[in-house]
Amino acid sequence: MAALAHRLEDDDHLSDADFIKISNLIGQQVGIKLPPSKRLMVEGRLRRRLRALDLASFSDYGDYLFRLDGLETEITYLINAVTTNKTDFFREPEHFELMQKKLVAELIAQRRDRLPLLKVWSAASSTGAEAYTAAMVLADMVAQRRDFRFAVLGTDISTDVLDIGRRAIYPAEQVVPMPPGMQSRHLMxxxxxxxxxxxxxxxxxxxxxxxxxxxxxxESYPYDRDVDIILLRNVLIYFEKADQAKVISRLVGHLRPGGYLLLGHSESMIGTSITMRQVAPAVFQKT
Incomplete structure (x- = not known):
């Protein structure tokens, strides 16, 4: 019976009209492109929602969203289901090495306060690995230099991944890229x-x-406009070009003069249109 149920589930699909509506909705709401090639991925992720809502088919789910006024209640769950949340500790480690060897020292040198507060923003933080990686690098530098403080902000559209970041509990295999010394200092x-x-x-x-x-x-972000480092890595690739430019422009407005924007290495060409000084691959400084 279980095998039969599984086959029936695999044979059930979103209608063309409902997939287009979901794709357009996600594009309008969060800027993420869902082309037809992503259809099976979307269906696979939404099957759990069908079970949670006790719905028998994708047709029922489409009715619930678009014809029975369930969208307002369901939108958060829908966004959580279809957004991609790929992240790792010390992903693209060159950026963290650059922070350690160059960026932080230059930022502190620009400041005149005795113990400046360095602000770092992980603008697509997913489950928090990027934000905590930055925090570990900065904490080790504070222990050595003792001439600055820091705070890290992680933001994301998905409430599910934000909850993981707040709990800060991760599978042990996920922290394997972390140097052993850092593991002993910063993990329980x-x-x-x-x-x-x-x-x-x-x-x-x-x-x-x-x-x-x-x-x-x-249209605007409710955060400080004197951020020192913003990490916006491996998310712009999911956005349309016009939306990429708008997001970058808004984020740059939150950087202090001399602050840095770090994009993903696969997005380095996106950054060439930014009116900022490029200081390293996918790393740009606000002048």
Whole structure:
């Protein structure tokens, strides 16, 4: 019976009209492109929502969204389901090495306050690995230099991944790219490891990292305009060109003069249209 149910589930698909409506809705709401090639991915991710809502088919789900006024209730779950949240600790490590060797020192040198607060923003933070990686690098630098403080903000459209970031609990295999010394300083091991070992970011570091929900398609962002480093990596590739330009423009408006915008290496060509000084691959400085 289970096998039969699975086959029936695989044979069920979104109608062309409902997929187009969902694709247009996600594009309008969060800027993410969902071309026809993503259709099977969308269906696979939405099957869990059908089960949660006790709906028998995608036709019923389409009715619920677009013909029975369920969209207002469902929109958050829909966004959570279809957004891609790929992230890793120390992903594209060259950026964190550059922070450590060059960017932080230059930013501090520009400041005249005795113990400046360095502000870092992970603008598509997903589950928080990027934000916590930045925090670990900065915490180690503070321990050595003792001449600055820091705070990290992580924002994302998905409430699911933000909850993971706030809990700061990760599968042990996810932190393998992290240097062993950093693991010992910044991670707690479970006292009774389960079948799948997990680790948690130490509370001292969690206190310095905050997570908020933010839609990059919003016309304005409710954050400080003296941010030192903004990481916007591997998210613009999902946006239309016009939306890419608008998002970058809004984010650059939150950088202090001399601050840095870090894009994903696959997005470096997107940055060539920015009226900022390029200082390294996919790294731009506001003048």
């Amino acid at each position: 091991q479970a006292r009774r490891p389960g079948a799948r070992p997990e680790v948690r970011i130490v509370p001292e570091l969690r206190r310095l990292v905050r997570f908020d929900q933010l839609n990059l398609m919003d």
